[in-house]
Amino acid sequence: MTVQVRSFAKINLGLRIGAAREDGFHELLTVYQTIALHDLIRVSVSRGRGIEIHCTDPRVPKDESNTCYRIVEKAMRGLKAKGRVVIEIEKRLPLKGGMGGASANAVATLLALERAVKKALPVEQRLRIAAEVGSDLPLFLVGGTVLGVGRGEQVYPLEDLPSTACVVVTPAVGVSTPNAFGEWDRRTRGGGTSALGALSAKAGKGKSQELTLSGPSDRMNELGCGLSAWLSESYSGAPFGRGRAENPLLALVRAGIKNDFEQVVFPEYPELSEGKNALERAGAKYASLSGSGSTLYGLFASKGAARAAVTKLRRERWSARATVTLTRKQYWAKFLVSSF
16 A cells, blocks of 8 residues: 655744754754645555665655655564555655755655554654654654754644744755754854855855854743743734734744844855845745755735735745645644555
8 A cells, every 4th residue: 555645844933052962962942833835755565675765856865864764664663564665755845945854754754654554653652763863853743833842852732823824935055954053053162164154255255253142041041931921922813913912923023033043044145144034025024044944934914915925036036935834733634645
């Protein structure tokens, strides 16, 4: 049997980078939000052995470095299942875009595999396997609006924001997340020119400037307080109605929820800063980099406003797509495409 599922993307509603940990990761605090843009994943299991990955995009690895391959290895052992697993990935999301595409693919593959072999892992084991494969995999086992802490792998479902119109802009650059973290460390520790900064140096911009920031714990607490205030506000379900109580996204802005990666990525890739400005000029109520980028997104008052923004952005030669945020219920209702 072949099982086909949607592999939905995510955006980050704020992302705070905390202290570096002994394991080499950083403490993070973020709110993940799933959106309707997606890849398609097909999984089949037949007689034989091994794992095969098929994808027409040559940039997608087909070996054990692929997150789908790694999660199937672990899941097959956990399920005590045997067989030859074939994974087909139909890419629609950008690579290295900060939208969690590879992580979402892995979780979609795991859940499709369970359906294909007609066995299911316990919830706790699913979460553990997902966290072992990558920091932002567990969020895709929850969906909707999700609080992420630790290195991002500790996830807690939040009360969903109402489904909201969204525009995604995908500039033609790829940002390496490890390099972005390295740049953050170098700038906050005064480490001089970075791997990312070398591009600016070649352009005559000189060395990267050191960031002057309060301590990691203070900064994490600051965002934590802002998040608590934002999430505790009641609203009627109309995302852009009149009055504070009916406007959770403006409450989000008041809470000071920003993406720390913008401070290190924008100076090295000015087109990303320009893309955020373009979204705001097009009417976004809130615009931000997602993850370490390069994807940018804006939240809009209505689907009509989002469509008009896409038209405006495309005239300005930006690659833009309109979509919506997905509540948890919508995420799971749309997840399964078919089994055949």
